[in-house]
Amino acid sequence: MKGRTMKNAPSPAGRRFLSVAALASLTALALGACGGGDTNSNTPIAEETGPVEITLATPAFTGGGAANPYQTLIDAFKAKNPNITVKLVESPADQHGQTMRTQLQAGNAPDLFYVTAGRGNNQSFASLAEAGYLQDLTDQKWAADAIPASAKNLYYDEDKVFAVPADLAPITMLQNTGVLKELGLQEPSTLDELVTQCKTARAAGKSYFAVAGTSGANTGLQAMQLAASLVYAKDPQWDAKRANKETTFADSDWKKVLEQILKFKDAGCYQDGAAGAGFDQLFPSVAQGKVAAAFAPAGAVAALKAQVKDGSFDVAVLPGEKAEDSRLIASPGNALAVNAAGKHKGSTLKFLEFLAQPANQDALAKANGNVSITSAVSGTVPEQFPLLEPYFSEPEKKIVSQPNYLWPNSGVYDSLGTGIQGLLTGQATPDQVLKTMDEQYDRGA
């Protein structure tokens, strides 16, 4: 090799070119050099008798300082299977999906990890299964048994099963009942009643709702609750029609959903500065009694009760235009999937089978503050949510699937969430938001 010396060093112009080229390469991409591929292994799954350590990854649990709900079940499993140690790893909730994707591609993913049903967000199992990263569970009878008939559309991908549901998180209004009592407000039975109550709350110097305008996930939850009554009560098969291109967001009752948000805004239902509020401001606002309610999964009430001992909190359902139109969104969306490239699949499947047993699912749901799948299937009313009784007593009629699980990509829900922020600031109209949602939907999976 012959070295370059100062004698044949590049001219100033040449050096500039090299600098520019180097800068181009340096700043071109912060993206990793990741390649896709089929990593699904067909290695036979063997029973492991020696000492084994498997890893379970979940989003960080924020249940008022309590331990991760899986820990109790891990301990119970260890007592029955002393040779298998389950190591629990938590990742920040908003980064869990991306962390799993990166680890799966890098080949260092955990043996078992949290996913959500369908394909509507970056934690959904379907795109991971298509890429060959998930273990096919179709032959495991216990896995199929764990999926309720009403949720088959969320879990079956071309007659194959790749994930097992863990529990069910109803999407609700988290209420400070002390504030409602102070304002003299009863649970509203229609949207018009709710708008009137917003004005009462405003006159008393409070607001009915706290929303996190900067969090698309939170504004989206509100829209989906409105859609439960305004869209899905009338047409439970709306998503199937959208998938078959028989309707669009722009030409459907989804427009009513966004118009209702504008009505809420005009009636002063939201707290001052809602458009710029962050997720971190929601629960403190409810806990401190500055607002009457916030939109959140029902399980959050347990954390709030644990943190604010002297408060009184409950969950309720956002009403419809008419009382009989009110619907609850509740899907067994929380699930677990097995890494196809995991080294200890025998032990991992054994642990997942243990978790899928009804008694253990009940225990997990209780620790999570959620509803167990067995309760939902049997129509048993969860004791911690008395206001949800009318819905769980008639689940087939009054409970609808979480819509975004059935959407083809995360862009649709993202457009809905950010679009609502645009409605709150006056930057967007319902038609613009719905058009963007349709564009994202039509991009496909």
Place this chain on the structure above:
Amino acid sequence: MTAQLEQKAEGARVIGRQPRASKKNGREGDRGTERRFATWWWFTPALLALVLIHYAPSAIGAFFAFTNWKGLGKWQFVGWDNFAAIAEGGPTTTALINTFIIGISFVVLTNVLGLLLALGLNRTVKSRNVIRTLIFAPVVLSSLATSYIWKFIFEQGGPLNEFLGSVGLESLKRTWLGDPSTVLPAIIIVMVWQNVGLVMVMYLAGLATVSPELEEAASLDGASLWQRFNYVVLPAIMPSVVIAMTLMLINGLRVFDQIQALTGGGPYGASETLAVTIYKETFVLGRFGFGAALALVMSLIIIILTVAQRLLLRTSSKG
């Protein structure tokens, strides 16, 4: 004619060179070759590491700009489709405009304020070392951490609105980060606050090279304050001006941390820059191919603007 020109050019280069030792031959020449070989030998591991860790992933990333990869699974070549989608405009145009607004405002404000602070704290102020340290302190803090503090300050019920209310300026209270008309100025304030100390230090270093005698001489000759700055100080600190403006332009155009922490690009895309759009398209929406194409475009813009700025500053310093 061509040969003559080349000869002249070669002559000019020879004149410009440093005097060399006598022509190497025999053992001396061998020693030189050995030295060169040794230089490369020691240099190669670092070069390899640099290529493998830095350039190769970037080049592979750039390759994906021509695919429809979604971050998982298989992909297909789509040629220039991703670049065509960028050229169609829409959100990327807003992001591009915001990037320019933030980048240019950031360069101007950090440099003007940094220079003023440096001039003010250069020699005369008694407690200048303490003040310099206080102004420089935000530079050493994490930009994410400081952004979250500023987010709290800008909140509806935050200290800024509380202060405005307490001094009777109720009408000025607003949702600073949730209002499309105030969100960009708010972000620029945070960025300038954090970086002005760094620019000040660069200018202080430049000012240290200006001879006080020269300034005194100009003063005795009757030069005004502005004339002393323009004809004595500014030419001397021109290297600092070039460095400070180049670095701030690059930092301003590629800003990500502060925006992600303060607004996430909102409200409704009003503060989205190219870097934030790249992140969102790539990691939130799973459009890795499109995100990679956008990253290439952003890099190209930064390179063009940086080179243009350097040429402009070189011309003005010669002028």
